Amino acid sequence: MAKGKAPRRAIESYTLRQINKTIKAGDCVLMRPAERSKQQYVARIERIEADTRGGNVKVHVKWYYRPEESIGGRRQFHGSKEIFSSDHYDVQSVDTIEAKCTVHSFKSYTKLDAVGNEDYFCRFEYNSCTGAFNPDRVAVYCKCEMPYNPDDLMVQCEGCSDWFHPACIEMTEEEAKRLDHFFCETCLPEGQKKLRNSHANSRHSNTKVDTKRLRR
Ligand SMILES: [Zn+2]
Numbered sequence: 772m773a774k775g776k777a778p779r780r781a782i783e784s785y786t787l788r789q790i791n792k793t794i795k796a797g798d799c800v801l802m803r804p805a806e807r808s809k810q811q812y813v814a815r816i817e818r819i820e821a822d823t824r825g826g827n828v829k830v831h832v833k834w835y836y837r838p839e840e841s842i843g844g845r846r847q848f849h850g851s852k853e854i855f856s857s858d859h860y861d862v863q864s865v866d867t868i869e870a871k872c873t874v875h876s877f878k879s880y881t882k883l884d885a886v887g888n889e890d891y892f893c894r895f896e897y898n899s900c901t902g903a904f905n906p907d908r909v910a911v912y913c914k915c916e917m918p919y920n921p922d923d924l925m926v927q928c929e930g931c932s933d934w935f936h937p938a939c940i941e942m943t944e945e946e947a948k949r950l951d952h953f954f955c956e957t958c959l960p961e962g963q964k965k966l967r968n969s970h971a972n973s974r975h976s977n978t979k980v981d982t983k984r985l986r987r
């Protein structure tokens with residue numbers, strides 16, 4: 772009889788008894804890191820396979836990278852739940868899967884009412900060899916011209932619709948949250964300077980300035 776690898780077959784889904792969850796191709800999961808001190812790895816399952824008796828179950832995965840795992844490292848605009856889709860594939864034992872998770876698009880992540888432990892978002896594809904990102908440019912906001920970090924509070928100017936960090940317009944977060952109206956320096960008409968950036972103790976307390984940030 773010819774020697775060789777035991778035949779293996781693809782399986783549609785698999786139930787992880789340790790967490791009582793069923794996984795299938797396309798699901799995102801958190802996997803046990805090589806070192807206990809490290810954060811869990813995030814992966815997307817491409818394919819599940821087992822030997823002919825249904826044992827020795829392995830998952831083919833595509834890794835997501837966390838900002839600190841990328842060549843360029845974590846930048847100020849990277850969100851705490853941001854991960855990058857990568858071109859790095861691997862095969863792992865199903866036993867290393869510790870939880871299921873959800874990887875949202877940037878847009879749907881910013882619309883979440885609350886961010887759970889299992890919620891992540893991805894807006895960049897990452898090339899694990901070159902360290903390059905796709906897209907390599909994103910919209911920037913505020914005087915500091917930074918891409919949007921969904922963890923940060925920002926207020927919107929009613930003139931130009933640009934978004935600003937309270938710290939960049941010399942305001943505390945508490946002050947920013949209490950604003951009724953906000954016009955940035957550029958949009959503020961000279962004559963209205965006295966009315967600028969009035970606070971919620973006026974009669975218009977229902978027309979708060981739009982602020983963006985997710986509850987965590
Ligand atoms: Zn800023």
Ligand SMILES: [Zn+2]
Nearest residue numbers: 928931955958
């Ligand atoms: Zn403005």
